[in-house]
Amino acid sequence: MTTLAPNPAPAPTTWTAVCPLDALVPERGAAALLETPGGAPVQVALFRLLDDEVRAVQQLDPYSGANVMSRGIVGTRGGEPTVAGPVYKQVFALRDGRCLEAGGKTPVDGHGAHLATFPVEVRDGVVHVGLG
């Protein structure tokens, strides 16, 4: 497993079609198992917001080391969409992956405090995630 940095990646080299938008439940996450252009597996957490905006962050929860971010509660802080880590309840901004509330915890060894984000586009009702 690699440590993922908090910032949105530059222009992606590849787009992967993941699922129909309708497969995502509004305000709840879903995990997707993808591959980098180099063939390494990547787990991504997808979130469909109420206005059908879709956001993708790393599935790995840096505070527990488990692949669970998609199972957190979606909400807002000051109007910003957020997801709360399901294990120790850190709050992350969905748009840039920044950890807004660490709740006095530190990430497990080898992981940064924030979530990596991935660009998402919905084309013809299909969710695409950019990798690379």
Added chain:
Amino acid sequence: MVAQRFVEALRARDTAGAWHVSVFAEEPRKPYDRVGLTRYFEVRDADELTLGDPALWDDPLVTLHRDCKIESVDREARTVTDRLGRVHAYDELVLATGSSAAMPPIPGNDLPGVFVYRTIDDVAALRGWVEAKREAGRVETRRGVVEKPIRGAVIGGGLLGLEAAGALKALGAQATVIQFGTHLMDVQIDLGGGEALKRLINGKGISVRTGTATKEMRPHRRTGHVGRLDFADGGRLDVDVVVVATGVRPRDELARAAGLPVGERGGAVVDATCRTQDPHVWAIGEVACIDGRCIGLVAPGNTMAEVVVDRLLGGEATFPGADTATKLKLSGVDVASFGDAHGRTEDAVELVWADPLAGVYKKLVMSDDARTLLGGVFVGDATPYASLRPMLGAELPGDPAAFLLPEGGGAGAPALELPDDAAVCSCNNVSAGAIRGAVSEHGCTDVAAVKACTRAGTTCGACLPLVKKITTTELEKAGVEVSNALCEHFELSRAQLFDAVRVADLHTFSEIIERFGVVPDGAGSPGRGCDICKPTVASILASLGNGHILSGEQAALQDTNDHMLANMQKDGTYSVVPRMPGGEVTPEGLIVVGQVAKDFGLYTKITGGQRIDMFGARVEQLPQIWRRLVDAGFESGHAYGKSLRTVKSCVGSTWCRYGVQDSVGMAVELELRYRGLRSPHKLKLGVSGCARECAEARGKDVGVIATDKGWNVYVGGNGGQTPKHAQLLAEDLTSEELLRTIDRFLMLYIRTADRLQRTAPWVEEYEGGLDAIRAVIMEDSLGICADLDAAMARHVEAYEDEWKAVLEDPEKLARFGSFVNAPEVPDPDLAYVPERGQKRPATPDEVAAGIAEPALAGPVLVSGPTLEVRA
């Protein structure tokens, strides 16, 4: 009692460790709270009355000798001799020997069945007597067992006598109070108050005879036990038990024998520094005769303890005089008096408000210009007491009559701003200023912190409403918003939101946040909630019966565990806990559980809640596992929910030779009744088949203990970090009454508790405490019982197994895939190692070392069929 305070204060202030203190106690236990003696009937555990932090007695500079009465003092040699003849030297000697109960010279006062009311042993003996009498009074008739009522009398109608009468009632005996004076509590309150009090006491089922002198106690012809009271006026009363509560005598025998002066009515004479004539001997508490009298209250005794500590450490403290305010602790009867209650000050004016029918009597004694408060008496409604008592000797703002009118009548009492030196907690000598200081200087932000910091409110609790008020006012002044807002999306507390949702009849989060949400700073709308308010709203909706928790929009509100109907583990897999009501399970059931665990390679263990937990189930396996369990008749155990968890049982009368009721049957009935009931926090119940309490029911939110007549119900027990034993709510209920009582208790809790507040802190913080809760659910004091009953009936009616419903609904089932683009593929990062014959998650090091196995799609056998044997 005051010895404990002495040691505590000395250890707190003697930071240099200059003093070593030895405490010699005649009683075989640690100093305990005599004021709370009557609670012994409720808690039935002497340890619960222990005073202060037990760690005090582990302090190396403190030695407690229990069961070690001191027989004599040699002032010359500065030694004391204990009952075993051992001699102990001292530099300074503090007498804190208290009082003994007075026994008036009435013939027959030594008959078996005559008790006093002073120590835990007295109370335990009284209880044993009443229980033995009850046993002896049982007669088998053709229509079943009949019990003769036990007739009790209390001689003495003061504070203590009334408390003893309440105790007799609590033991199931009849009680008559015999008062020599003209009215009850004649030391503290006036005739008018006494009359109102009598009506209230009668209302509790206790008879009262005033102006009655007892001439003789006569033995029963057959048993030789006390059997009859003969009065001076020729009247008689048949009795089975008598409690004498006519006053106390200071235990000054050591002082007398040592040649120290004693007061006219006893007590070691001390000066304002609590020193006796001997500069190395001090006396504190009830044994001290200060200003010519002994004082039978804790608060002045504690003050004396502090004075002596100060003196020993070189200070200049003197005893400031005693506050003799009193408040009766008898449940449900409000009586309080303070200051010059009898209006004996020259030219004093009395203001009286009385409602004889309701048994309410309130009086203020004012200076001749009706401005300065000199004293007061409250019977039937003591609400003004807490805020008025500290105003003693001060001018009252506005019309004093405003303080006497019932709430809502008239313009209402003006707000009182107490001076800093006003005593708020007299038990612990805490002033209004000290409470303000706790907030402004020591950073306390709630009543619990203020209590811990100042000790205010930690003894009798009478001052708590005032402590709360001052704390809140001070916080508000400091600009700290005393907010019980849920989160940035809702300004309401959980209880307020519950009522709002219930009354407005709302069913979706969108409607609720639209209607009751707040717009946070810098945002255009209330937003979409968060991990605090969403599960709270989910729980409220579920408690109100809003259909399946994964139906429609509310699925998105659920906490992670609720959303998957399983508990997430550290590696992101889940545990599965089928319900086993009352801990009962058939062999066939056990085989099914075992087979499922084996087929899916799940780690298995028995939980602390008497059922089986299977760990390591992946999201995509949950429906398959549950299909098997549901087919075999199992249901969700709600181990994931803030809802009923388990009802623990003991084996009970069906098998156990001591059981008096079928505890397993009752536990099963309760578990089936409350299963699926969503609540502010998890709920656990327990049912024991007899007083041996093998189900540990008193550690539960609701504990039921069988009696020969039915069931006793205890509430507010809690394990966890701050364990609490449950307290007695009601006794000897029939099964039907038991269900109704628990229904109401749980519903009241669900409606009014805070988010994630267990029942123990809820009971503690409920306005008026357990007594108020009892009034609501046993006497319908708020008139809401019908409503609570209906709400529970709806719950019982609407219950369905959450897992069964999911298995029948493809849309809900679709949530249980591992990946949206590969729903059957296990998380490739899961890794396990074998341990003691089962699997467990691998550590990162084990993964790195390559010794871990990945999770497999199918069933796995993790290791051989033999168990590791460990030395």
